Amino acid sequence: MPVQPQSGTxxxxxxxxxxxxxxxxxxxxDFSRDDSRSRSxxxxxxQRPLTDRGREEARQIGAAFKELNIPVxxxxxxPRCRTLETAVLAFGRAEQSPDVRGGxxxxxxxxxxxxxxxxxxxxxxxGGNLVISSHGNPFYATAGAPYLAEGxxxxxxxxxxxxEIVARVKHDAWRAQAQ
Numbered sequence: 001m002p003v004q005p006q007s008g009t010x011x012x013x014x015x016x017x018x019x020x021x022x023x024x025x026x027x028x029x030d031f032s033r034d035d036s037r038s039r040s041x042x043x044x045x046x047q048r049p050l051t052d053r054g055r056e057e058a059r060q061i062g063a064a065f066k067e068l069n070i071p072v073x074x075x076x077x078x079p080r081c082r083t084l085e086t087a088v089l090a091f092g093r094a095e096q097s098p099d100v101r102g103g104x105x106x107x108x109x110x111x112x113x114x115x116x117x118x119x120x121x122x123x124x125x126x127g128g129n130l131v132i133s134s135h136g137n138p139f140y141a142t143a144g145a146p147y148l149a150e151g152x153x154x155x156x157x158x159x160x161x162x163x164e165i166v167a168r169v170k171h172d173a174w175r176a177q178a179q
Contacts, residue, residue, distance in 0.1 A: 007167060016071065021124060022155055025153075026083045027053075027055070027151040028053045029054055055085070062091055067175065071127060076096075079096045080101070099115035121159060121161060152169065
């Protein structure tokens with residue numbers, strides 16, 4: 001993807017106008033647990049959960065968006081518990097979407113994340129932004145290296161048939177954009 005980096009007040013001004021996709025990897029999780037015994041997306045007891053720190057990170061993201069007046073039109077989340085919880089704690093709502101669901105990809109499965117690629121490429125109406133709360137694998141498979149850290153967001157400008165990443169913002173760096 002072509003990269004047109006933005007930061008600080010330029011990024012904040014652009015986001016306030018809307019038209020972007022903001023793709024978050026879920027916030028901090030407990031890596032001593034994994035999803036191997038999970039029977040379904042609703043089986044939260046057998047998935048890698050958010051930590052208390054991850055829950056606080058999500059709340060801080062949401063508070064920063066409110067303080068910075070970044071408009072959020074729609075929030076999509078992978079159906080896994082940690083991504084839904086991140087979205088709800090940060091933005092108060094989330095619509096489950098299989099199009100942004102995580103999971104590993106195989107080299108021979110080129111269409112695995114076609115729906116996500118379409119979401120990242122489809123223009124968003126001015127005045128609002130689309131937020132996606134998902135996992136590291138889908139974004140890496142769609143946009144390439146480096147992986148997003150937990151709680152990190154990629155700010156994406158949809159270009160119709162493609163997209164470009166204009167910024168990457170760590171969970172604790174949103175307020176710094178105003179300075």
